[in-house]
Amino acid sequence: MKMIYQQMLGFFMVIAFTILLLGFSFARMTKSFVYDSTWQRLEKCSDSLIQQSLIVNDKSESNVSFNTQTLKTSESLLENQSVHFTLFNLKNQVIFPNNGLSTKITKKDWEHLKRDQIVRKVSSRSAKLENGQTRPAMIEVLKPYYYKKKLVAAVVAGSFISDVNSNVDKINRNLLTGLGIALIMSMIVSFFIASRLNRRVAKLRSAANQVANGNYDIRLPSKGRDEIDQLIGDFNHMTDSLQKADQEIERQEERRQEFLADAAHEMRTPLTTISGILEGIKYDVIPAESRDQSLDLMTNETQRLIRLVNENLDYEKIRTNSIQLDRRHFNAYDVLSNVIEQLANKAKDAKDELILHSPKDLPIYADYDRFSQIVINITTNALQFTENGKVTITGERGYNETIVRIADTGIGMTEDQQKNIFERYYKADASRRSGKYGESGLGLAIVHQLVKQHGGKISVSSKLNEGTTFTIILPDEQQGDDKESGTKQPDEIQTKDGEL
Ligand SMILES: Nc1ncnc2c1ncn2[C@@H]1O[C@H](COP(=O)(O)OP(=O)(O)OP(=O)(O)O)[C@@H](O)[C@H]1O
Ligand SMILES: [Mg+2]
Numbered sequence: 001m002k003m004i005y006q007q008m009l010g011f012f013m014v015i016a017f018t019i020l021l022l023g024f025s026f027a028r029m030t031k032s033f034v035y036d037s038t039w040q041r042l043e044k045c046s047d048s049l050i051q052q053s054l055i056v057n058d059k060s061e062s063n064v065s066f067n068t069q070t071l072k073t074s075e076s077l078l079e080n081q082s083v084h085f086t087l088f089n090l091k092n093q094v095i096f097p098n099n100g101l102s103t104k105i106t107k108k109d110w111e112h113l114k115r116d117q118i119v120r121k122v123s124s125r126s127a128k129l130e131n132g133q134t135r136p137a138m139i140e141v142l143k144p145y146y147y148k149k150k151l152v153a154a155v156v157a158g159s160f161i162s163d164v165n166s167n168v169d170k171i172n173r174n175l176l177t178g179l180g181i182a183l184i185m186s187m188i189v190s191f192f193i194a195s196r197l198n199r200r201v202a203k204l205r206s207a208a209n210q211v212a213n214g215n216y217d218i219r220l221p222s223k224g225r226d227e228i229d230q231l232i233g234d235f236n237h238m239t240d241s242l243q244k245a246d247q248e249i250e251r252q253e254e255r256r257q258e259f260l261a262d263a264a265h266e267m268r269t270p271l272t273t274i275s276g277i278l279e280g281i282k283y284d285v286i287p288a289e290s291r292d293q294s295l296d297l298m299t300n301e302t303q304r305l306i307r308l309v310n311e312n313l314d315y316e317k318i319r320t321n322s323i324q325l326d327r328r329h330f331n332a333y334d335v336l337s338n339v340i341e342q343l344a345n346k347a348k349d350a351k352d353e354l355i356l357h358s359p360k361d362l363p364i365y366a367d368y369d370r371f372s373q374i375v376i377n378i379t380t381n382a383l384q385f386t387e388n389g390k391v392t393i394t395g396e397r398g399y400n401e402t403i404v405r406i407a408d409t410g411i412g413m414t415e416d417q418q419k420n421i422f423e424r425y426y427k428a429d430a431s432r433r434s435g436k437y438g439e440s441g442l443g444l445a446i447v448h449q450l451v452k453q454h455g456g457k458i459s460v461s462s463k464l465n466e467g468t469t470f471t472i473i474l475p476d477e478q479q480g481d482d483k484e485s486g487t488k489q490p491d492e493i494q495t496k497d498g499e500l
Pocket of ligand 1: 413
């Protein structure tokens with residue numbers, strides 16, 4: 001069943017039940033109210049009847065009688081108001097009117113009357129009279145009258161139930177009409193409420209469809225009033241996340257394409273050089289004296305190609321956790337001093353001072369080769385982006401960890417650049433395509449993955465034109481470390497601005 005019908009059915013059931021309950025109790029109330037006021041009216045009529053017709057005999061004050069003429073006048077007056085009365089003496093004889101239409105007062109009722117109690121009665125069934133006629137159902141009041149504390153008469157005043165009930169019916173009919181109108185009105189209102197809800201759900205549905213078709217720009221207005229608004233809020237949140245993820249994928253794709261273009265460009269130059277030299281050799285056009293130089297050039301270019309391909313493969317392997325780290329304890333000082341030696345020429349080329357500050361004994365728990373790779377990558381960058389400056393490698397022990405800092409006084413980076421440097425193919429300055437050291441934009445991405453695999457942290461702090469400092473923290477061996485796997489995930493990787 002459609003939601004709108006379900007809602008309307010729900011509304012209808014609640015409203016109909018309420019109206020039924022209300023109508024029922026109101027009808028009962030009306031009936032008892034009308035009966036009550038009829039009895040009161042009958043009592044008043046009988047009081048005034050007695051007051052007007054009572055005659056006290058002068059000689060003996062205890063003897064009273066009733067003026068028949070007054071009673072007759074009252075009878076015709078009261079009949080107009082649909083009130084019928086009968087006056088009884090103590091012997092249960094009808095004093096007035098003597099037309100045989102009155103029933104006798106029962107013994108039980110006399111007992112009440114003698115105790116000065118008023119009896120209110122509803123004789124619902126039609127009663128047979130002494131003269132054979134049937135008396136219709138009546139609502140009656142039996143009231144005793146005392147003179148000088150002596151019961152002198154009893155009046156039975158009554159109205160036909162049909163007359164009273166016709167009043168009740170009239171009220172009930174009005175009530176029914178009112179409730180019917182209320183029911184229709186509430187159905188109309190509930191239809192509008194239900195259809196409004198449905199419209200909102202339909203909007204949400206069509207928005208969800210659009211998202212499914214790849215439109216992540218869609219947002220729905222939410223006033224935060226009810227659960228649907230909350231759902232809309234969640235929906236907007238979801239599209240936000242999807243949009244961000246989509247943008248990230250696009251960004252990665254752009255980077256990938258950029259890299260492919262870069263790689264193609266990078267590869268084309270050495271390949272052209274190699275191809276030229278090979279052709280020269282084939283047709284023997286290279287002079288003997290420059291043969292060695294050409295072969296050296298070919299070797300260099302081939303190595304450059306191999307390095308480019310290797311770096312990519314390496315990155316992929318680390319990223320997909322398919323390399324095994326051989327973590328062990330060794331002295332990090334040895335590695336750091338080796339790096340200084342290895343990069344001495346590069347430092348000389350850049351006219352940089354390369355300094356090492358480290359205790360001679362600096363224990364570390366890491367993969368020897370990968371740790372060297374990390375330090376070489378970062379130090380190479382430092383030398384690459386620093387001219388006539390200083391590059392300082394500092395090694396120290398922290399609490400259950402080894403800390404290595406590589407600081408330079410080079411060109412530095414903006415905050416924005418710092419956020420991106422660990423991403424694959426990122427180069428802060430895209431115009432530097434083919435520098436001396438390769439510049440594929442993979443170095444720091446590899447470093448990042450390697451530190452992550454070691455369960456360590458890497459952070460960067462830098463100021464444009466002042467210099468950059470990279471800090472690497474590698475934890476000591478912990479209980480339960482799995483030497484074999486080497487694929488433990490890190491706690492976190494940090495940049496200066498916070499977590500990556
Ligand atoms: N010490 C530094 N000073 C200034 N900028 C730096 C420094 N280290 C890295 N960068 C910036 O971060 C970018 C990414 O460095 P990364 O080592 O990943 O790539 P690359 O050096 O360009 O290429 P390669 O893959 O050959 O290392 C660099 O292109 C550079 O813009
Ligand atoms: Mg680099």
